[in-house]
Amino acid sequence: MNDPFLLFDLLLASAVIALAVATLSVRDLFASIVLFVIFGLLSALAWVRLSAPDVALAEAAIGTGVTGALLLKTLHHMRFVTGRLGQDAAESVTPAQPVPAPVIWANAALCGLITLGLAMAFFAAPQAGPGFEALVTDAMPESGVTHPVTAVLLNFRSYDTLMEVVVLLAAVIAVWQIERGLSEAPAPALGEIWHGFARLTLPAIVVVGTYLLWKGSEAPGGAFQSGAVLAAVGLLLLLSRNYVPRPAHRGLARWAFVLGTGVFAAIALLVAGGGREVFEYPAEHAYSLILLIEGLVTISIAVTLAALFHGREPVALAIEEKRHDT
Amino acid sequence: MTPDLIYGATGIAVFAIGLIGALCAQDRLRRVLALKLCSVGAGFILVVGAWRIPPADPDPVPHALVITGIVVMVSATAVALALIRRLHTLEAEDDD
Amino acid sequence: MMLELVATALITLGTVFFIAGTVGLLRFPDIYCRLHALTKADGLGLALIALGLALMADGFGEVFRIILIWFFVALASATSGHLIAAHARRVDRERET
Numbered sequence: 001m002n003d004p005f006l007l008f009d010l011l012l013a014s015a016v017i018a019l020a021v022a023t024l025s026v027r028d029l030f031a032s033i034v035l036f037v038i039f040g041l042l043s044a045l046a047w048v049r050l051s052a053p054d055v056a057l058a059e060a061a062i063g064t065g066v067t068g069a070l071l072l073k074t075l076h077h078m079r080f081v082t083g084r085l086g087q088d089a090a091e092s093v094t095p096a097q098p099v100p101a102p103v104i105w106a107n108a109a110l111c112g113l114i115t116l117g118l119a120m121a122f123f124a125a126p127q128a129g130p131g132f133e134a135l136v137t138d139a140m141p142e143s144g145v146t147h148p149v150t151a152v153l154l155n156f157r158s159y160d161t162l163m164e165v166v167v168l169l170a171a172v173i174a175v176w177q178i179e180r181g182l183s184e185a186p187a188p189a190l191g192e193i194w195h196g197f198a199r200l201t202l203p204a205i206v207v208v209g210t211y212l213l214w215k216g217s218e219a220p221g222g223a224f225q226s227g228a229v230l231a232a233v234g235l236l237l238l239l240s241r242n243y244v245p246r247p248a249h250r251g252l253a254r255w256a257f258v259l260g261t262g263v264f265a266a267i268a269l270l271v272a273g274g275g276r277e278v279f280e281y282p283a284e285h286a287y288s289l290i291l292l293i294e295g296l297v298t299i300s301i302a303v304t305l306a307a308l309f310h311g312r313e314p315v316a317l318a319i320e321e322k323r324h325d326t
Numbered sequence: 327m328t329p330d331l332i333y334g335a336t337g338i339a340v341f342a343i344g345l346i347g348a349l350c351a352q353d354r355l356r357r358v359l360a361l362k363l364c365s366v367g368a369g370f371i372l373v374v375g376a377w378r379i380p381p382a383d384p385d386p387v388p389h390a391l392v393i394t395g396i397v398v399m400v401s402a403t404a405v406a407l408a409l410i411r412r413l414h415t416l417e418a419e420d421d422d
Numbered sequence: 423m424m425l426e427l428v429a430t431a432l433i434t435l436g437t438v439f440f441i442a443g444t445v446g447l448l449r450f451p452d453i454y455c456r457l458h459a460l461t462k463a464d465g466l467g468l469a470l471i472a473l474g475l476a477l478m479a480d481g482f483g484e485v486f487r488i489i490l491i492w493f494f495v496a497l498a499s500a501t502s503g504h505l506i507a508a509h510a511r512r513v514d515r516e517r518e519t
Contacts, residue, residue: 005329006327006329006332009329009332009333010327010332013332013333013335013336016336016340017336017339017340017343020339020340020343020344020363021343023359023363024343024344024346024347024351024356024359024360024363029353029355029356032355032356032359033359036359036362036363039363039366040366043340043366043369043370046333046336046370047369047370047373049329049333050329050330050333050373050374050376050377050384051377051380051383051384052373052376052377052384052389052392054389054393055369055373055389055392055393055396058392058393058396058397059366059369059396062396062397062400063362063365063366063396063399063400066400067362067399067400067403070400070403070404070407071355071358071359071403071407073407074355074407074410074411075355077411077414078355078410078411078414081414081415081418082418099350099352104350107346107349107350108346108350110349111342111345111346111349112342114342114345115338115341115342115345118338118341118342118371119338122334122337122338122371123334125375131375131376131385131387131388132385132386132387133378133382133383133384133385133386133387136385136386136387137383148383148386149386149389149390149393151386152386152387152389152390153390153393153394157387157390160390160391160394161390161394164394164397164398167397167398167401168397168401170401171401171402171404171405172404174405174408175404175405175408178405178408178409178411178412179408179411179412182411182412182415183415190505191504191505191508193501193504193505194501194504194505197497197498197501200497201494201497201498204490204494224393224396224397301397305400308400308401308404311408311411
């Protein structure tokens with residue numbers, strides 16, 4: 001009851017709710033995205049309070065950082081297509097059509113019902129009941145790592161994690177197909193100071209990303225957080241035009257996309273046999289296998305996230321010109 | 327009043343706000359943002375479900391589930407945004 | 423004990439600067455003044471809080487990490503302040519023409 005952090009919790013919770021409302025109600029889309037980024041960072045802070053540092057890292061790096069970059073890139077693209085870079089064009093992307101009042105009321109009623117059901121389920125659920133923690137603690141010696149979340153992600157529930165990497169792969173394939181032949185918005189002019197910033201932070205980001213990966217076996221961190229941090233390297237390189245994707249790089253990019261998924265699946269199948277099932281790593285090699293999978297998956301995640309940010313598949317110039325002529 | 331109750335209520339509220347936004351928002355980009363809010367709200371509820379009164383360690387399985395959810399959500403967001411860019415370009419070409 | 427007192431004082435002072443920066447953000451008339459208030463006051467506030475935390479840290483490794491965090495946050499806030507100001511000026515010029 002007398003937790004000195006209670007006031008902090010209440011303040012943080014109300015700030016999170018207020019930011020969620022503001023994200024959807026503010027008129028300027030740019031402001032809406034910025035508010036969303038702040039919302040994501042404060043949610044990550046709340047999850048640190050709930051002793052979930054891994055989830056907080058993932059939310060801050062992927063859910064907020066990469067998603068924020070994707071949103072801003074989309075907004076930039078749409079302003080470029082409309083031909084207006086000023087703030088006047090910022091208020092909406094889609095021409096607004098009035099929604100009939102009965103539809104709004106029906107929507108509101110449905111939302112209310114769903115929320116009511118969710119709230120009843122949440123408050124009726126047994127508080128702090130026994131979960132999987134005892135099972136996980138018992139199985140930890142066999143996992144090869146000492147951090148429970150990494151053990152769950154890369155060993156006990158690795159089938160889930162493999163599918164997650166496959167979803168990421170599917171996303172990049174879909175984005176390349178959707179964006180085929182789409183004209184590209186010019187990179188924003190960022191100026192000298194920004195280039196200096198990029199030069200100073202690039203090596204640091206590489207170090208931090210690798211450290212997160214390495215540390216993941218015993219402390220919060222791991223492939224997904226590390227991949228997102230390393231994807232920031234790609235974002236910086238793309239934004240500063242130090243790296244311009246060329247059609248010749250497509251083959252390499254494709255290999256990088258499937259590297260993680262391929263090795264993950266191959267190892268899962270190879271360990272099977274001799275009384276073991278698929279994904280059942282032999283305990284004495286588990287650490288090296290997990291580190292190998294994590295390392296390669298990290299490379300795939302970083303390259304895939306950077307490719308998702310870049311969006312369009314790098315195509316040969318000739319094809320592009322032909323499309324402009326027609 | 328304990329952190330789990332406070333943040334559980336926050337999660338439900340954020341989910342509700344996202345749901346209303348996804349159904350009622352006029353703008354495509356805002357709808358994507360609203361769905362993203364929904365996912366964060368769901369993440370709150372799962373993380374609260376994993377929480378145990380401090381010295382006890384939290385349940386790592388929901389944590390892994392939320393991390394998976396975050397990565398799946400960023401993939402879905404990227405595809406949705408690519409579709410928005412495409413639609414917007416097509417509309418702009420129609421106007422010309 | 424003495425060290426803890428100094429650290430608490432530094433962190434409190436840092437918070438005061440953060441509050442001042444926020445008041446500036448809310449009260450100042452245009453974007454340039456607001457940016458000025460935010461980057462200046464928050465930069466100082468951050469440095470004071472980092473110093474206070476470094477005094478309470480146990481071990482050189484932690485102090486080193488706090489210094490790194492301070493350096494990169496200061497760098498990022500200065501750069502983003504510059505970028506926002508440059509963008510605002512570009513938009514202003516576009517409106518005039």
